Amino acid sequence: MGMIGLSIEILSRIIIVNLLILMCLAIYVIILHKRKNIQIRRDEKYLKEIQHGWYHYLINKGERADKRLVPENEDEIRVIEKILSSYLANISNPDIHKKIRSFSNQYLSHYYGDQLKRRKWSARMNALYRISDFQIDILLDDCKKQELKKCSKEEWLQLLKIYSKFDINSCIEKIIIEPVLFSEHEYRKLVLNFEQDHLERLLQVFDEVPRPCQFSIIDTLGLKRETDYVPFLEGLLHHEEAEIRIRLLKAIYESGWIINPETYLHFVHSSLWEERLMVTKLLGRLPLDETFSCFKILLEDESWWVRNQAAKTVGSIKNGKEKLQAFIQTSRDKFAIEMVNEILKKGS
Amino acid sequence: MDKIRESNQSGGMLLDERQAVRFFDVLKANVERSKTSMTAIFLTVHSQTIFRKEDEDFIDQGITSYLVSKIRQTDVVVKLSKPYQWAVILSQSKEEEAKAFLERIFNDVKDSDDRLFLIYDLIFSSGVAEIGNGDVQFEDLLDKGQQALANSSRTGDWVIEYVIDYKEKNMEEVKVSIIEEDEILTNILTATLHNISSDQFQLLIRMFQEGEDFLQSDWSSTSHTHLIIMNDILPRKNGLEVLHMIRKLPNNKRFIIYMMTKRNSEEDIIYAYESGVDHYIIKPFNIRLLEAQLKRTLERLWV
Numbered sequence: 001m002g003m004i005g006l007s008i009e010i011l012s013r014i015i016i017v018n019l020l021i022l023m024c025l026a027i028y029v030i031i032l033h034k035r036k037n038i039q040i041r042r043d044e045k046y047l048k049e050i051q052h053g054w055y056h057y058l059i060n061k062g063e064r065a066d067k068r069l070v071p072e073n074e075d076e077i078r079v080i081e082k083i084l085s086s087y088l089a090n091i092s093n094p095d096i097h098k099k100i101r102s103f104s105n106q107y108l109s110h111y112y113g114d115q116l117k118r119r120k121w122s123a124r125m126n127a128l129y130r131i132s133d134f135q136i137d138i139l140l141d142d143c144k145k146q147e148l149k150k151c152s153k154e155e156w157l158q159l160l161k162i163y164s165k166f167d168i169n170s171c172i173e174k175i176i177i178e179p180v181l182f183s184e185h186e187y188r189k190l191v192l193n194f195e196q197d198h199l200e201r202l203l204q205v206f207d208e209v210p211r212p213c214q215f216s217i218i219d220t221l222g223l224k225r226e227t228d229y230v231p232f233l234e235g236l237l238h239h240e241e242a243e244i245r246i247r248l249l250k251a252i253y254e255s256g257w258i259i260n261p262e263t264y265l266h267f268v269h270s271s272l273w274e275e276r277l278m279v280t281k282l283l284g285r286l287p288l289d290e291t292f293s294c295f296k297i298l299l300e301d302e303s304w305w306v307r308n309q310a311a312k313t314v315g316s317i318k319n320g321k322e323k324l325q326a327f328i329q330t331s332r333d334k335f336a337i338e339m340v341n342e343i344l345k346k347g348s
Numbered sequence: 349m350d351k352i353r354e355s356n357q358s359g360g361m362l363l364d365e366r367q368a369v370r371f372f373d374v375l376k377a378n379v380e381r382s383k384t385s386m387t388a389i390f391l392t393v394h395s396q397t398i399f400r401k402e403d404e405d406f407i408d409q410g411i412t413s414y415l416v417s418k419i420r421q422t423d424v425v426v427k428l429s430k431p432y433q434w435a436v437i438l439s440q441s442k443e444e445e446a447k448a449f450l451e452r453i454f455n456d457v458k459d460s461d462d463r464l465f466l467i468y469d470l471i472f473s474s475g476v477a478e479i480g481n482g483d484v485q486f487e488d489l490l491d492k493g494q495q496a497l498a499n500s501s502r503t504g505d506w507v508i509e510y511v512i513d514y515k516e517k518n519m520e521e522v523k524v525s526i527i528e529e530d531e532i533l534t535n536i537l538t539a540t541l542h543n544i545s546s547d548q549f550q551l552l553i554r555m556f557q558e559g560e561d562f563l564q565s566d567w568s569s570t571s572h573t574h575l576i577i578m579n580d581i582l583p584r585k586n587g588l589e590v591l592h593m594i595r596k597l598p599n600n601k602r603f604i605i606y607m608m609t610k611r612n613s614e615e616d617i618i619y620a621y622e623s624g625v626d627h628y629i630i631k632p633f634n635i636r637l638l639e640a641q642l643k644r645t646l647e648r649l650w651v
Contacts (some may be wrong), residue, residue, distance in 0.1 A: 051532065055539050059635060086532035090608075092632035256614075 039075065046079050054083050058096045065099075070107050077111055081130060088133055097135070104134035113142050121152065128158035137166045144170075147179075156180045160190055168198045176208050187216035192223070203232055215247055222251025230257045237263055242272055249278035258285050268294045273303035280306055284313035292323055299340065300333040307336060311343040360419035362412065365490075368426040368435070372486045375424075375439055380482035383520065383649060387446040389436040390475040390493035391415070394501060395468045403468070404431050410464040418453060428490070435493060443478045443515075447508060450474055454506050473500040477511035481518045489514065517548060520573070522646065524553045527562050527578035527590065528608070537577055540635055544643050551575075559585030563593055573649060574602050575642070580609040580620075588623060595624040604645055608633070 053066050071077045084100050108130070115127035116139070124146070131139050143162050146155065156179060163171035175187075182190075191213070194202060199220070206214060218236075221229040233248050233255070249264060267279035280298050283291045298310035314320040324340045331337055363371055379386055393411060408431060415425045415434055426435040438446055454472060457465055464470070475496025477489060492511045500509040524541060528534045534555050541551055552572075556562040559582040568574065576594070580587035587607055594603050606627045607620055620628050627645075629638060 047532075051535055052539070055536060059536070059539070083532055086530055087536070088632070090530070090533045090631050090633070091536065091635050093634050093636060096635075 042075065043079050046076060047083070050079070051083065054087075058087060058099055059091075059093075065103050065107075069103070074111075077108065080108070084134060101135040101137075104130075104136045105138045108134065109136050109138045112136060113139055116142050116146060121155075125154060125158065128155060128162065132158060132161045132165065135165060140166045151180075153180050153182070157182060157186050157190065161193065164190060164194055164198060168201055171198075172202060172205060175202075175210070175213055176205060178210050182210075182212065184212035184215045187213040188219060191216050191220045194220075206236075211241075214244065218244070218247040218251045222254035225255050225257075227255075227257045227259070230255055230259050234260055234263045242275070246272070246274045246278055249275060249282060253278060253282045253285070256285065258282065261286060261290075265294065268297055273301070273306055276301060276303065276306045277309055280309045280313055284317060288314065288317045288320060288323060295323075296327065296331075299327060300331065300336045304339075307339045308343075311339045315343045360416060360421050360423045360425065362416050362425050362427065364427055365429045368424070368437075369486045371424065372437070372489075375437060376479070376482045376484065378439070379479060380518070382440070383517065384440045385442050385478050385480045385515075385517070386437060386439045387441045387443060388477045388479060388489060388493060389438065389446050389450060390477075390497050391434045391436065392473050392497045392501065393432050393468075393470045394473065395470050397468055399432075399468070407432065407464070407468065407470075411470075414462075414464070415453075418449075418456075430494075433494070433497065435490075443476055443510065446476045446478070450476070450508055471505045473497055473505070473507060473509075475500055475509045475511060477514055479514045480516055481514065483518070484514045519547065520549045520649075522549045522551050522649075523567065523570070523572045523574040524551050525556060525562060525567065525574065525576045525578070526553065527556045527559060527576065527582060527587070529557050529579065529582060531557075536635065540639050541642070543639060544646065546646065549646060549649070558583045559587065559590040562590060568594070568597075568603075571599055571602060573604070575604045575606070575645070577606045577608065580607055580611065588620070591620075591623055591625060600624075606638075606642075 050069060053069050057065050057069060069080075071080050084104070087096060088100065112127040112130055115123050118124060128143070128146075130136070131143065140162070143159055146159060151159070160171055160174055163174065187210075191199070191202070199217075202209070202217060206217060209217070218233065221233060230252060233252050236248055237245060239245055239248070245267075249267065252258065252264070264279055264282060267275045270276050270279070276298065280295075283294055283298075288295075292314075295310055295314050298306055299314070301307050301310065311324065314324055321344060324344055328337050328340055331340075375386055378384075391411075393407065399407065408427065411432075412425060412427050412434065415436060419425060419436060419438070422439045424437045424439075426437065428435060436449075438449065441449075450472075457470065457472065460466075475493050477493060477496070479489070492513060496509040496511050500507045503509070526534050526537050528537070534557075538553055538555065541553055544551070554565075554567055556565070559578075561584070562568065562578075563585060578587045578590060582590070585593075587609075591605060591607065594600055594605065597603075604626050605624065606629055607625045608629045608631055609616070609620070610631045612630045617628050627641060
């Protein structure tokens with residue numbers, strides 16, 4: 001009986017202690033929540049107060065930044081980051097970008113310079129992002145000092161982005177030296193933001209950059225859809241690496257420009273079905289009368305993908321369906337006839 | 349005279365004053381709906397020769413037939429109850445077109461070898477009233493038109509007198525919905541829209557952060573012209589879903605849709621246009637160009 005009485009006493013003490021801990025935790029969480037809410041409300045209030053001023057300065061031809069726009073503490077910097085990031089993501093006017101650059105160099109560089117020195121990785125990363133986005137070129141040397149420290153892969157990529165804007169020579173040099181192994185996706189994020197003259201500099205050293213970077217350059221040129229880059233792409237079509245050749249054909253197709261068709265017609269007879277597939281897509285950009293002899297070969301290709309693409313491409317061109325009907329009458333390849341019939345049926 | 353009667357058959361419509369009252373209401377409603385002005389021309393004739401009572405019918409009928417032969421099928425000649433007075437209503441026309449019409453008629457009459465004009469040596473006086481809103485009553489218009497005719501006759505021969513009382517268009521309310529999650533961009537767009545001022549329309553702007561909020565609101569169910577500026581990616585019903593829903597509405601032609609997006613692939617753009625987007629804006633975009641585009645879109649509604 002005594003034993004049970006003792007146990008109940010201990011138990012109730014444990015419960016009380018636990019309850020107290022829980023209460024303390026609850027109070028702590030409530031205080032945190034309240035603080036967060038106060039901060040959100042303060043940020044919202046500040047945002048409302050200065051938004052119009054920023055619109056006036058950036059869009060309404062305000063020549064000088066109003067003193068009220070200059071942040072006085074970290075909270076205000078956080079709100080300004082939000083405003084400037086939104087402008088940069090959504091609005092492209094060059095004069096707006098110039099004003100953001102000038103304001104950031106003058107009023108935000110000191111803060112981000114300090115952030116770069118912090119031990120906290122996320123603070124350094126945030127600073128690197130903002131230096132790149134807001135174009136704070138005054139901090140270029142501080143960024144270069146980062147290289148000497150133990151930099152993470154993400155920091156390196158961000159540093160290269162910064163160099164690509166303010167010091168293209170260093171950027172290209174680093175890409176060639178390859179201080180860290182970047183993936184193709186990472187290189188693409190970098191190359192996509194290159195300005196035109198910087199991209200042209202990169203093309204000059206195409207053979208020296210790592211293979212994933214070469215892939216990303218080719219893809220980027222395709223996405224740009226500019227006729228100026230097509231001769232460069234066509235010039236590489238005899239590259240020894242098959243993946244490069246396939247990417248080139250894809251990029252030429254995506255650019256929408258075909259300057260010298262004869263440079264890739266031989267891919268109709270390639271031993272790789274991927275090359276034959278890409279050239280089938282490309283031929284669709286040319287007049288059917290000039291290309292139908294090639295399509296006849298591709299319609300009878302041994303690969304299902306190539307036959308399918310050839311039938312689809314011809315079927316989507318003006319007068320293509322009539323050509324496919326005529327093809328069925330003359331072809332002896334039953335797989336080709338089957339594919340063409342399938343496409344014709346879908347089309348109708 | 350025979351020549352005039354012959355041409356009657358290929359001309360526009362002829363009404364008397366009583367019939368014209370009802371027909372005028374239809375034309376007036378059309379002015380309001382299509383936001384396009386019409387113009388009423390008042391005409392009278394006089395001469396150095398004194399008209400006899402028996403001339404009245406001959407002149408009235410002759411000129412009525414002549415005017416009917418000169419108008420388009422969309423226009424109307426009204427023979428007013430007072431002798432020697434007519435009104436010609438030119439639909440979808442402004443003062444300038446009415447002036448050109450009258451000059452053509454005046455020159456034609458002056459050069460004409462038709463008996464009607466040769467015998468009586470007729471001189472025209474005229475009044476022109478452009479109608480840009482639906483508030484005017486036919487009786488009031490008639491009074492003003494006849495006053496203009498009196499003034500015109502006093503001023504001289506072949507004079508055109510203008511009535512400006514009904515020219516002004518009613519200000520139209522245009523609804524604008526901005527559907528965008530980013531509050532800062534929403535405010536930039538709102539401020540930009542406030543820069544577009546006009547005396548022809550008033551913008552009623554509302555902001556939504558989610559597609560569903562917009563669809564659930566009764567804001568989209570009225571017959572106002574409705575400009576929508578929305579992002580393609582939105583929480584709770586994205587932009588393309590909102591677009592599909594709008595284009596299924598019976599009043600969908602009232603909506604002018606600008607879609608903002610970060611996607612710039614050929615396929616995405618074509619798909620958006622095929623789905624019913626009117627303007628596809630790739631982010632980041634030039635805000636001044638967008639402002640000019642929006643302004644042009646709105647102005648075109650009142651050409």
